[in-house]
Amino acid sequence: MSEPKRRRASILALIPLLLFVALAALFYGRLGAGDPSEVPSALIGKPVPAFRLDPVTGLARDGAPVPGFAASDLEKGVFVVNVFASWCAPCRIEHPLLMKLAEEGRVRLYGLAYKDPEEQTLRFLNGLGNPYAAVGADQSGRVGIDWGVYGVPETFVVADGRIALKLVGPLTPDRIATELMPAVDKALNGVPAQPAP
Numbered sequence: 001m002s003e004p005k006r007r008r009a010s011i012l013a014l015i016p017l018l019l020f021v022a023l024a025a026l027f028y029g030r031l032g033a034g035d036p037s038e039v040p041s042a043l044i045g046k047p048v049p050a051f052r053l054d055p056v057t058g059l060a061r062d063g064a065p066v067p068g069f070a071a072s073d074l075e076k077g078v079f080v081v082n083v084f085a086s087w088c089a090p091c092r093i094e095h096p097l098l099m100k101l102a103e104e105g106r107v108r109l110y111g112l113a114y115k116d117p118e119e120q121t122l123r124f125l126n127g128l129g130n131p132y133a134a135v136g137a138d139q140s141g142r143v144g145i146d147w148g149v150y151g152v153p154e155t156f157v158v159a160d161g162r163i164a165l166k167l168v169g170p171l172t173p174d175r176i177a178t179e180l181m182p183a184v185d186k187a188l189n190g191v192p193a194q195p196a197p
Contacts, residue, residue, distance in 0.1 A: 043147070047161050050071050051070060053136025055067050056113060056118050057122075059130065066135050069134040078107055080158075081158055082110070095128050096128075097171050111132035112138055113135055113137050114149065154168050
């Protein structure tokens with residue numbers, strides 16, 4: 001084989017390796033960089049998906065049955081919708097913070113029990129306390145999917161029927177102070193949600 005043909009064969013042999021390195025760099029740049037909890041949502045600034053969730057049977061708060069909720073219940077006012085499950089360890093970690101938010105009373109807190117049997121949701125909330133004004137039982141996970149939920153916990157701020165913020169992962173005191181409450185305050189002051197770029 002002549003020298004030019006050998007050189008051409010060597011270059012052609014390197015092309016798959018170079019393509020692999022380029023793709024690996026692209027995937028790393030897209031997946032490995034940034035904060036995984038900062039997932040943009042296509043629903044920001046859009047109306048909440050149509051849904052109706054039944055209450056968790058037997059769940060009470062201050063002696064009264066806790067209702068389920070529907071999209072129509074979120075049309076007027078500012079709400080925090082927290083997606084949780086009894087089987088979710090981070091949900092247990094953030095739960096005291098939700099209790100504190102409920103005690104402060106600045107915003108109505110609704111819970112979406114995601115893929116959780118009612119008896120386990122009931123045990124979870126009766127054991128740790130119920131911060132929610134309403135709890136919807138999404139046992140099939142269909143409503144969560146419509147909201148773009150892919151894991152628990154996730155928390156949404158809803159203002160006048162539109163999704164203003166989506167937080168993926170457990171709430172922390174820092175996230176509440178720097179992300180959740182600023183979004184709630186904006187919504188309470190009538191600042192519209194901005195769609196994701």
